[in-house]
Amino acid sequence: MEGFMLLIFCSLMVSTVTVAITTDSITLGQSIRDGETIVSAGEGFELGFFSPGKSKSRYVGIWYKKVSTRTVTWVANRDAPISDHSGVLSITQQGTLVLLNSSNYTVWSTNVSRTAKNPIAVLLETGNLVVKDGNDDNNPENFLWQSFDHPCDTLLPGMKLGRNFKTRMDRFLSSWKSTEDPAPGQFSVWIDSNGFPQLVLREGAAIQYRAGSWNGVGFTGTPALKPNDPVCDFKFVLNENEVYYKCDPTNSLVSRLWVNQTGSIERLILSSQTKTWLHAYSAPVDQCDNYSFCGANARCETNSSRVCSCLEGFVPKSPEGWSLSNWTEGCVRRGSPLDCKNGNEFKVYAGFKLPDTSNSWFNTSMSLEECKEMCLRNCSCTAYANSDISKKSGCLLWFGDLMDMRLRTDVQQDLFIRMVNSEQGNFRSVYFSF
Ligand SMILES: *[C@@H]1O[C@H](CO)[C@@H](O)[C@H](O)[C@H]1NC(C)=O
Ligand SMILES: *[C@@H]1O[C@H](CO)[C@@H](O)[C@H](O)[C@H]1NC(C)=O
Numbered sequence: 001m002e003g004f005m006l007l008i009f010c011s012l013m014v015s016t017v018t019v020a021i022t023t024d025s026i027t028l029g030q031s032i033r034d035g036e037t038i039v040s041a042g043e044g045f046e047l048g049f050f051s052p053g054k055s056k057s058r059y060v061g062i063w064y065k066k067v068s069t070r071t072v073t074w075v076a077n078r079d080a081p082i083s084d085h086s087g088v089l090s091i092t093q094q095g096t097l098v099l100l101n102s103s104n105y106t107v108w109s110t111n112v113s114r115t116a117k118n119p120i121a122v123l124l125e126t127g128n129l130v131v132k133d134g135n136d137d138n139n140p141e142n143f144l145w146q147s148f149d150h151p152c153d154t155l156l157p158g159m160k161l162g163r164n165f166k167t168r169m170d171r172f173l174s175s176w177k178s179t180e181d182p183a184p185g186q187f188s189v190w191i192d193s194n195g196f197p198q199l200v201l202r203e204g205a206a207i208q209y210r211a212g213s214w215n216g217v218g219f220t221g222t223p224a225l226k227p228n229d230p231v232c233d234f235k236f237v238l239n240e241n242e243v244y245y246k247c248d249p250t251n252s253l254v255s256r257l258w259v260n261q262t263g264s265i266e267r268l269i270l271s272s273q274t275k276t277w278l279h280a281y282s283a284p285v286d287q288c289d290n291y292s293f294c295g296a297n298a299r300c301e302t303n304s305s306r307v308c309s310c311l312e313g314f315v316p317k318s319p320e321g322w323s324l325s326n327w328t329e330g331c332v333r334r335g336s337p338l339d340c341k342n343g344n345e346f347k348v349y350a351g352f353k354l355p356d357t358s359n360s361w362f363n364t365s366m367s368l369e370e371c372k373e374m375c376l377r378n379c380s381c382t383a384y385a386n387s388d389i390s391k392k393s394g395c396l397l398w399f400g401d402l403m404d405m406r407l408r409t410d411v412q413q414d415l416f417i418r419m420v421n422s423e424q425g426n427f428r429s430v431y432f433s434f
């Protein structure tokens with residue numbers, strides 16, 4: 001009898017405890033009010049209402065549960081704040097998440113193309129808030145919606161940065177306006193798929209910094225963000241369906257890629273001892289990272305006595321400006337302009353960031369020899385290179401001016417720049433390496 005009582009007591013205890021345990025999901029008929037949160041199953045992430053900095057506005061966001069200085073990784077209503085503590089987040093019969101204010105006005109909602117029978121929103125241990133049809137379907141392909149498809153200023157491990165050519169979905173990061181305002185700010189990070197895709201930081205619409213194109217080994221414009229990095233396993237995928245960059249977790253390190261309000265791309269790692277964020281690396285680094293700092297057909301070398309110099313065969317467009325360290329005009333071809341008759345020699349360069357590829361053409365299955373032929377056949381082609389140096393394959397062609405090159409001795413990639421024939425006597429067999 002005593003045992004029986006004890007059993008009842010215990011099961012009562014268990015059921016009370018179960019009610020008190022925070023859930024990781026929102027189901028039909030349930031909602032989250034300001035003050036309530038849901039927590040991912042492994043307690044890595046928490047979702048709820050918050051006010052950034054000294055702001056009084058309320059936002060729905062996701063943050064690290066175990067990091068004491070609140071670090072928000074995603075915001076739902078980033079440009080539609082709620083003015084009081086009466087916001088309610090819930091899920092509709094169709095499977096859309098809706099955030100209402102006290103006038104029952106829809107402040108923010110998700111957009112789903114397909115409706116659900118048994119919708120449920122779950123905060124996953126990866127920090128991804130997903131909407132699924134039924135709790136059992138864990139195939140990401142079948143998610144009705146996921147916050148990972150709508151990044152704010154943070155790229156978490158497992159998130160894709162880039163474009164799906166079929167659905168036209170483009171996932172990019174955008175900085176907060178300020179520490180008090182998560183609305184999209186001036187800076188954004190994209191995989192720009194004009195020409196051969198490259199990773200760029202934009203200020204407004206203008207490119208501010210290029211981490212550059214992916215050459216099979218890394219981005220040619222940054223020593224960081226490589227595969228087999230101790231932080232995470234970087235992947236770059238380009239096929240007819242999509243182009244994306246992502247970092248998959250390799251170990252227990254907690255890391256994030258973040259674009260801050262002043263346009264710095266930062267890789268941060270959580271110190272397991274102090275639970276504070278350590279800087280692994282950031283970009284842009286110096287003046288040579290400023291997009292086109294030296295203008296056209298020039299190269300930038302930060303620690304050189306002369307920061308900018310023209311490529312061989314080119315001269316400063318404005319010698320006067322150049323002598324005053326005003327590099328903006330860049331360089332132009334010396335002597336006769338390039339044309340099909342006199343431009344069939346190439347000079348090979350190694351050891352620098354490849355030029356801007358936004359005005360380039362590529363074919364990932366051509367050989368370097370075919371690539372050269374292709375360049376020679378087009379009078380406006382100015383340079384070529386392999387698109388993938390890990391496989392020594394693929395063809396990348398540039399047209400017109402070559403923009404935004406800088407010294408990067410660790411880039412083991414040859415770039416073949418077209419020269420007018422008159423130059424060839426001097427330079428034919430010279431292998432430029434800088
Ligand atoms: C709810 O949002 C609407 C639209 O922004 C606004 O007009 C209304 O005043 C808000 N209600 C409250 C109580 O803030
Ligand atoms: C908002 O909707 C709820 C539920 O439908 C209702 O009980 C409440 O009166 C509504 N509030 C306003 C201000 O319309």
Ligand SMILES: *[C@@H]1O[C@H](CO)[C@@H](O)[C@H](O)[C@H]1NC(C)=O
Binds near residue numbers: 111
């Ligand atoms: C929802 O999706 C439709 C169709 O894809 C699109 O036209 C519409 O602008 C989207 N609405 C929002 C709020 O994103």
Ligand SMILES: *[C@@H]1O[C@H](CO)[C@@H](O)[C@H](O)[C@H]1NC(C)=O
Binds near residue numbers: 260
């Ligand atoms: C952004 O990061 C850079 C580089 O770490 C730093 O100099 C700058 O102060 C940061 N800006 C803000 C607003 O934190």
Ligand SMILES: *[C@@H]1O[C@H](CO)[C@@H](O)[C@H](O)[C@H]1NC(C)=O
Binds near residue numbers: 286287290
């Ligand atoms: C880089 O460009 C930014 C914006 O164009 C400018 O404010 C900054 O001074 C430049 N930095 C250097 C080192 O030239």
Ligand SMILES: *[C@@H]1O[C@H](CO)[C@@H](O)[C@H](O)[C@H]1NC(C)=O
Binds near residue numbers: 303
């Ligand atoms: C330039 O010199 C500084 C100081 O010696 C060094 O920290 C930095 O890495 C150098 N930059 C490049 C691009 O070599």
Ligand SMILES: *[C@@H]1O[C@H](CO)[C@@H](O)[C@H](O)[C@H]1NC(C)=O
Binds near residue numbers: 321327328
């Ligand atoms: C540099 O040259 C450009 C073009 O000639 C000019 O518009 C600009 O004002 C110059 N900058 C400085 C700082 O002199």
Ligand SMILES: *[C@@H]1O[C@H](CO)[C@@H](O)[C@H](O)[C@H]1NC(C)=O
Binds near residue numbers: 363366370
């Ligand atoms: C790429 O090159 C291969 C080999 O030359 C060729 O078969 C293929 O048609 C080319 N693709 C495009 C899109 O040009």
Ligand SMILES: *[C@@H]1O[C@H](CO)[C@@H](O)[C@H](O)[C@H]1NC(C)=O
Binds near residue numbers: 361377378379381399
């Ligand atoms: C050369 O390439 C440019 C840029 O891709 C293209 O517009 C032009 O038609 C090409 N010319 C020839 C002769 O193939």
